[in-house]
Amino acid sequence: MDTARISIQDQEVDCPVTVGTEDEVAFDISKLRNTTGAITLDPGYANTGSCESGITFIDGEKGILRYRGYSIEDLAEHSSFLDVAYLLIYGELPTRDELDAFNLEITRHSLLHEDMKKFFEGYPASAPPMSVLSTIVSSLSAYYPSGNSDEEVNLNIIRLIAKLNTIAAFSYKKSIGQPYIYPRNDLSYAADFLHMMFAVPSEEYEVNDLIVRTLDMLLILHADHEQNCSTSTVRMVGSSGADLFSSISAGIGALSGPLHGGANTEVINMLEMIRQDGSNFQKYVAKAKDKNDPFRLMGFGHRVYKNFDPRARVIKKTADEVLGQLGIDDPLLDLAKQLERIALEDDYFRERGLYPNVDFYSGILYRAMGIPTNMFTVMFALGRLPGWIAQWVEMKNDPKTRINRPRQVYTGYNHREYIQIGRRANQN
Numbered sequence: 356m357d358t359a360r361i362s363i364q365d366q367e368v369d370c371p372v373t374v375g376t377e378d379e380v381a382f383d384i385s386k387l388r389n390t391t392g393a394i395t396l397d398p399g400y401a402n403t404g405s406c407e408s409g410i411t412f413i414d415g416e417k418g419i420l421r422y423r424g425y426s427i428e429d430l431a432e433h434s435s436f437l438d439v440a441y442l443l444i445y446g447e448l449p450t451r452d453e454l455d456a457f458n459l460e461i462t463r464h465s466l467l468h469e470d471m472k473k474f475f476e477g478y479p480a481s482a483p484p485m486s487v488l489s490t491i492v493s494s495l496s497a498y499y500p501s502g503n504s505d506e507e508v509n510l511n512i513i514r515l516i517a518k519l520n521t522i523a524a525f526s527y528k529k530s531i532g533q534p535y536i537y538p539r540n541d542l543s544y545a546a547d548f549l550h551m552m553f554a555v556p557s558e559e560y561e562v563n564d565l566i567v568r569t570l571d572m573l574l575i576l577h578a579d580h581e582q583n584c585s586t587s588t589v590r591m592v593g594s595s596g597a598d599l600f601s602s603i604s605a606g607i608g609a610l611s612g613p614l615h616g617g618a619n620t621e622v623i624n625m626l627e628m629i630r631q632d633g634s635n636f637q638k639y640v641a642k643a644k645d646k647n648d649p650f651r652l653m654g655f656g657h658r659v660y661k662n663f664d665p666r667a668r669v670i671k672k673t674a675d676e677v678l679g680q681l682g683i684d685d686p687l688l689d690l691a692k693q694l695e696r697i698a699l700e701d702d703y704f705r706e707r708g709l710y711p712n713v714d715f716y717s718g719i720l721y722r723a724m725g726i727p728t729n730m731f732t733v734m735f736a737l738g739r740l741p742g743w744i745a746q747w748v749e750m751k752n753d754p755k756t757r758i759n760r761p762r763q764v765y766t767g768y769n770h771r772e773y774i775q776i777g778r779r780a781n782q783n
């Protein structure tokens with residue numbers, strides 16, 4: 356099957372078929388409009404591929420997620436976040452020397468320019484952390500010119516990975532009125548983040564190794580996920596030639612939405628609401644099924660996974676282990692498990708392939724680490740950064756890349772004659 360034939364009224368066009376390395380089949384419609392005058396229409400792009408990519412593979416039916424061919428389960432168990440970041444961005448797992456050099460580079464670039472602290476001062480304590488993150492990332496373009504050579508792009512990649520950690524922690528400290536804690540070169544990426552978040556000048560803060568390992572694993576699980584909403588945004592903005600910082604800033608904005616990265620925050624808010632309502636699960640399951648009720652079971656459902664999200668499985672297992680080891684008895688964990696069980700016994704969810712996604716249990720772990728709910732989506736952005744970067748670089752280097760400019764089907768007025776202001780019927 357090397358072509359797919361599309362026939363519209365009296366027109367026919369043969370579209371070349373592309374088959375991926377995991378036997379995914381697509382047909383290229385680049386000639387469709389020029390040949391037939393017609394376009395396709397696919398709201399939400401559920402059936403439309405925007406690119407060919409070699410970074411992440413997802414099989415939604417089998418619950419498979421692989422970064423550059425390595426399974427998410429193996430990476431979560433054996434790798435580290437910077438090891439995975441290197442893999443996603445440069446395509447191969449680093450040697451020990453390569454990882455040490457990458458680590459050192461990132462450590463050396465973790466400071467923010469002192470003038471950038473003034474940006475934080477202008478925000479009220481109530482400023483949404485994702486808005487702060489997006490703005491400060493975009494402002495990096497003012498301090499670090501976006502060169503186009505591989506060396507300049509790579510230096511900005513290192514700067515961004517290093518500084519996002521610091522920007523996230525500084526935004527938290529600003530929101531609680533505490534002094535900023537500067538990054539330390541003797542701590543790992545995850546440990547340094549926790550130290551910047553929770554240390555105070557007046558006392559020693561020892562990072563807890565179990566929490567460091569758990570955070571590092573959560574960052575790995577969030578690192579990439581093929582052409583999701585925020586990654587597609589990063590690619591779209593970058594396709595115009597916009598620099599890395601501007602493209603990532605746009606991705607942060609897309610991720611902040613409650614249907615995407617903002618869901619981890621909404622899950623905890625939902626579980627708290629159900630708990631305060633006497634854990635009346637049936638009521639909320641019924642609301643989620645009711646077409647006339649805007650309520651959705653947050654953390655449930657996925658555009659691609661129709662059986663289970665492999666990340667949710669790892670996170671649920673880790674939540675049991677970590678809360679047990681920390682001696683934390685979080686009622687929301689039991690509540691979440693009960694809600695999952697009840698929902699998955701219900702045909703409505705099973706028929707639609709609605710299962711817990713990455714956001715359903717992740718908030719339980721962030722809570723156990725002492726991370727406040729309004730910072731959960733920032734944690735998602737920290738994890739997703741290397742994936743966004745890898746996808747942006749792949750887009751930039753792909754000879755097939757053109758500026759993204761979708762078409763539309765116009766449904767407005769046909770041509771109308773202009774009416775002078777005094778003669779307009781709808782004006783009093």
Ligand code: SDX
Pocket residue numbers: 399579580582583584613614615616618643644650651652653654655656657658659707709712713714
């Ligand atoms: C992420 O794309 C990615 O890869 C994203 C992500 C990543 O790593 O980047 O995995 C991260 O964003 C995970 C998703 C986090 N969002 C949520 O948990 C919010 C709750 N979930 C939904 O809003 C929804 O499931 C989406 C947004 C995740 C997926 O939406 P789709 O694919 O557009 O599906 P849909 O809205 O068309 O729903 C299909 C049906 C509908 O019912 P019918 O019209 O067929 O009767 O399922 C129903 C929906 O009403 N449905 C839900 C539901 N999700 C879908 N009903 C109740 N509760 C839900 N959560």
